[in-house]
Amino acid sequence: MKKLISVFLLAFLAVSVFSQTATSVTNGSFLMPTTWDCMCIPTDGYIITINHDVTLDSDYMMSSGSITISSGASLVESGTGHGILFTGTAALNVQGTFTFSKLAMYGGTIANTGTMNGLDSLYLGVDFSNDGFVDAVEVSSSGNFFNNDTLFAVDYLSYMPFNNNHYAEIENFFINIGASNNGDLHLGDCYNNGHLWNQKLMIVSNDFTNAGRLDNDTLGAITIMQNCTNGDTVNNDARWTNNGAVTVYMNFQNLDSLLGDGTFCIGLNTANYGYMNGTYEFCDNSNPGTLNLNSGYIGSGITYCSTPCLSSIAETDLQPVLVFPNPASDYIHIVSVDMITDWALFDISGRVVMDCREYSDDFGIDISDLHAGLYYLRLETEDNSFMKSIIKE
Template sequence: MKKLFTFSIAVFIVSSIAAQTATSVANGNWFSPTTWGGTVPTPGYNVIINHQVTLTSNYGYSSGSITINSSGSLIQDSSPRALAQNGGSFSNAGTVTLSKMAFFSGTISNSGTLNSVDSLYLAINLNNTGTVYSSNLYNSGTLTNNNSINGINFFNDGTLHNNFDIGFTNHFNNSISYNDHNLSFNDYTNAGIFYNNINGFLSISNDCTNGDTINHDAHWYNNGHTDIWNNFTNIDTLDGNIGGTICVGFNSANFGAVLGTFDFCSHYSGTFDINSGTISNGITFCTGGEVCWSNVNENQNISNLNIFPNPVKESLTINLSNTKIKTVEIIDILGKTIYLQNVNSNEINISRNNIPSGIYFVKVNTTEKSYSAKVVFE
């Protein structure tokens, strides 16, 4: 069922006819003249921040700009503060930590750190090359991620292009998403169009549903790899080509259409545990070479791929007979890549170094295929 995402922010957007420039000269309160060496910037100014500037009340603007350079930061005081943009531009190469941020129109870029403690509302396009954290993220523009985005709740009502790491507790896709690297969620509902492309890796640590219970037009194209640790329900259309794999750790049910030629593997039966829909003759079951829910605490043999020891104390060995390994990634349960290495040989030994204890995904890429498995670092 499609859900509504509400965002409220108590801030006035004020226009300015002639833009003036204010550049920070010292750490301090936004509304103190000493922070700027003179006049305090008001909405419509072109503001350049090279120091730590603190908002002590909400701020909004519909013209002008805010530029935070790498040495600068924009933070709130002890009370939650909000920033709203309805025109003009916002560029961050430093650090921003505010309770609420809303971008209704204009332009925004982030190559630094963007921390929204409570809510981040995006109605415009963002090309993220930095890091973003938001407890509640709503996107109705085009969000392109080339680095890291994490948080608790993520509602996509626009277009999402993920080229690196995204991890949230809950994700609801109500529009269109493309994944070309790592997505990690606790619970995931696709009620729109979702492309898990050939290099895409999707991890769902709890339950996953593909379906729109109102319009029944959800469509999931799975050409990469998907791990669903608990239950999976397909209500609408699940599609994919050879090379695509889906692993389900507990119960699986199909009430819609399963199309294409990808490989599906359910822990208990191999195929769907419940099926009252249609399944294409091209679908294969548990033949994709992936690890589907063997004990996470054991050495794993996947076709000609060996991963040992498991659990890991000091080092991990990955061996692929007859084929050279192109790259190896280790991904945490939040979808963050903590290790990435070009290999170009049949075997690699990975020293643990400072990897914390926990469950991780190991993604092994060759020129022809990707493998994935779970390992435990003690």
């Protein structure tokens, strides 16, 4: 009996230890007991709630327990190069601001309705639904990523599906498994080696290669500002089905299969070494009525420039919204294809520093009173939203 009681006592003590709570009571260091109501330093297993501005000058790891950053509060790295690692059942819930160099989610759960920035490296080994603002240099994801608000990334390496439902801006995007876009997707260079499904607006400012499967829906619009290749040089099984609109401002070549019933508008040279079949409109502005080079198969259902394409594609504005000058010291100018209905300017913490209801396609914003640094300008039209990085000098 005594042995049984001892076992229960040990179990009770274990539960008590690993379910301890710590709630911030003042601004301060994570490693100072006076920051917390428990007068302790929270460790792995604690249920941690941050209601103030808390700094952390070290690496940190959790395998159980949780960290919740409340709205209006923050957890900010003090120093540089530190990281936070989550494994096991640990949970991170960002409602306020999370600013750290490195975050690795090897396990547990993550939710964001606030702001996550300052990230040099973000590794996601778990599913992530972003309902806030994320700004990272490098993102590597082996979990499903659902972007329901705003994502900025320099490099994004996808090992599991990436789903954009609002606004994402990625400089270098490598798709290894799959990606879907039902919002505004702005890319620098993009290489698709998986399955890319576009349902709305996708703009690639540099080169684009489809070496996998690409489906562009009826309402999908893809704009590629430089060169475009549809082809898998290893397996020769790339397939692009275009039922919407595709615009390529420079050269286009098809090595594998090009299908669908949409439209292609090409600015410079075109070449087909593969299989082109369907009922789509294909218009080469440098050589209307045909392709510059064909050594493959072209089906009889394809038409050439039967409806006007861009008469001078090089003279057409590549962006639906222009913001200039950038960098700027006192004034920025906005020119838009569609009427801007609202705009807001955010600092790097996600705080709104300026906003206005607008109804204009050509206007200016005075930023002379802002501190120098990086800002984000969100512009809203009736149908779309755009996010631009602004540097205030």
